[in-house]
Amino acid sequence: MERPTIATDELLAKMEDGSVILVDALAPMVYAHSHLPGAINLPLRAIGPETIGRRLPDRQAEIVVYCTNPACDDSVRTATRLIELGYTNVRHYAGGKDEWRERGLPLERAGKPYVSA
Numbered sequence: 001m002e003r004p005t006i007a008t009d010e011l012l013a014k015m016e017d018g019s020v021i022l023v024d025a026l027a028p029m030v031y032a033h034s035h036l037p038g039a040i041n042l043p044l045r046a047i048g049p050e051t052i053g054r055r056l057p058d059r060q061a062e063i064v065v066y067c068t069n070p071a072c073d074d075s076v077r078t079a080t081r082l083i084e085l086g087y088t089n090v091r092h093y094a095g096g097k098d099e100w101r102e103r104g105l106p107l108e109r110a111g112k113p114y115v116s117a
Contacts, residue, residue: 003079003092006064008103011093014062021056023065025078026097034107034114036066036100044074047081059086066093066100 006014014020015038022039024031031041042055042065056063063082067075079090101107107114 003076003083003090005094006091008093008095008099008105011064012105014064019062021061021063023063023075023078023082024097025065025067025074026072030068032109034097034109036097037106037108039066039108042078044077044081047078047085049085052082052085056082056087060088062089062091063087064091064093066096069096069098070094072096 011020011022015022015036022036023042024035024039025043026035026041027043028041031039031043035041040055063079065075065079065082067073067078075092075094075096079092082090097107
């Protein structure tokens with residue numbers, strides 16, 4: 001099933017104005033290495049109906065889910081699960097971390113800027 005998508009420039013603008021919750025769908029170790037600024041880590045196996053409300057209490061909030069690149073479907077599976085649990089405004093950033101990095105945009109590690117060599 002296709003999910004609504006978002007392009008890099010629109011995502012960047014939404015991040016700058018604080019109007020989006022950014023979800024990294026990758027495994028915790030990959031997230032810990034580097035992630036888009038302000039992203040929370042929410043891999044599919046961490047999404048349960050009993051616990052998701054604590055991480056994402058507003059089911060109408062705009063949520064953008066990403067993973068590594070268009071070939072990675074972790075973000076699609078995570079987005080699908082969020083929609084199944086009643087989240088109504090979930091989009092997919094298909095380009096993911098690879099496109100973000102290729103555009104020269106910043107990544108974070110442990111809440112601090114991270115520059116990959």
